[in-house]
Amino acid sequence: MRNRRLAPMRIALVSLHTSPGAVPGSGDAGGMNVVVAGAARALARAGHEVTVFTRASSDAPAGTVSLGNGALLTALRAGPDRVRKEELPGLVPVFSAALAAQGAFDAVHAHYWLSGLAALKLAAHSGVHPAITLHTVAAQKNLRLAPGDSPEPPLRLAGERALAGTGQVIACSASELRAITAGYGAPRRPALIVHPGVDSELFRPASVSRETDAPLRITVLGRVQPLKGQKLALRAAATLAARDPELWRRCELVIAGEPTPGAEGYARELREFAARTGIADRVRFLPAQDRAAAAELLAASDVVLVPSHSESFGLVALEAAAAGTPALVAAHTGLLEAAQPGAPELRVSGRDPGAWALALATLLRDSALRARLGRAARTHAVGRNWDAHAAQLTAAYAALARQPD
The missing domain is CATH 3.40.50.2000 (Glycogen Phosphorylase B;)
Known part of the structure; x- marks a missing residue:
């Protein structure tokens, strides 16, 4: 040796x-x-x-x-x-x-x-x-x-x-x-x-406040594939639109990422589902984001969704936290360690779209709650x-x- x-x-x-x-x-x-x-x-x-x-x-x-x-x-x-x-x-x-x-x-x-x-x-x-x-x-x-x-x-x-x-x-x-x-x-x-x-200098809260008439942005960031659960995000959005059309008209759902090889059919299903359920006009599909663009997108979001079926860790949840944005995560696997502690309202058990829509609506209706959770998220992230x-x-x-x- x-x-x-x-x-x-x-x-x-x-x-x-x-x-x-x-x-x-x-x-x-x-x-x-x-x-x-x-x-x-x-x-x-x-x-x-x-x-x-x-x-x-x-x-x-x-x-x-x-x-x-x-x-x-x-x-x-x-x-x-x-x-x-x-x-x-x-x-x-x-x-x-x-x-x-x-x-x-x-x-x-x-x-x-x-x-x-x-x-x-x-x-x-x-x-x-x-x-x-x-x-x-x-x-x-x-x-x-x-x-x-x-x-x-x-x-x-x-x-x-x-x-x-x-x-x-x-x-x-x-x-x-x-x-x-x-x-x-x-x-x-x-x-x-x-x-x-996490790079807490790159992923940080936005320095400029968003315009008051800007839509409430819900973001899902990552590779488009069944494992990441983008379909659940769309189902939750469709449920929210049906339950509270007025709130949904103030929202936009951003799905940022490209399909992994072999998941092209799944990506088409997502677009077809959005069209079929009548929410396509409030859904935007973006390509993969480089690090700077991802940081900007997360900081400009009101809520980040991480609806994966499993995660070894769940880095997007930590990056959202560094950006000062609450991340609503599936309550299992590594996401429980990536998400900020002491915020049960940011964890959803199971894959019922109604439960996700309810948790999402609670956050979207309460700007003070989002701000409080965002500050706590940033504090959680900067030490990691x-x-x-x-x-x-x-x-x-x-x-x-x-x-x-």
Whole structure:
């Protein structure tokens, strides 16, 4: 094993199937991309040498570019530029070989199961135990499968089970860790929980008050797919429109994000549902938002909805909080840890559109309540920044370098 120092370290973050440089809400890019990029920049800001490795594609050409703050993003050639997601497991060996050729690192942290399998050789070559964050636990997703969604295949379940028994699990939430333990048994090593952070300078309350005649904006931000539950948001809006037409005429529902590959039919269903229920004139569909645009959108919203079927964490809820906007979330999985504490009116149990419409109406009718919840949300979020996230990771990486087999 190399002679190691606690700091600075040479750190490899691995994100095989999607590039942290991609715009969240497009393709397969989502919260994981934000987490990897945020961690990389904060680790580099702390003085570490950080490289994020991803697979070269038409969206991420082979080579190395800056990810910001001194962190680098290197895209390695492994197979054709364009492949379907279900073909990626077959490219793990060639990506793993290319990764192992990058030299030795003081820490190797893989994100998502494909990255975990690919990073094993690099970790062995470096003489460190690999860290693995699954982000979405296949066993949990299958238990909470959204209507119209496809179950995760046995290959992925087996891969995640093997990684939980091999690497150092770093979960995004206690909920994610419980899902791993329930689905695959207790991890071989005591797992760690490191909540994602938020850029509270970028995601902050709007500096200019909105016009008094501006519509009450309800926003759903993220990839368009059954898992994220945009259909429930539309059903709640349709219920609200039927129950209180006057209030609904003062609202607009914004659904920002693009369909993941294979979810194009679901995206069409959303538009058809809006038209069929007569609410389409108050619904706007926006493309994926880059970080600055997402921050502006959340700050300009009155309520953010997060109606996902499951979330390892639920980063949008934390980003909305940083923007000073109440986030109405599904009361389950990692969303309970991402959402601000002490605000039961911001959690909805179950998937009854009527319950969501009622919770939404309560917030929309009471500007003072929204303002109070927004201030509390901002206070909750500012202490959960990426530098604190990186400090926890640094301690974990140093311990991994010292642990015996």
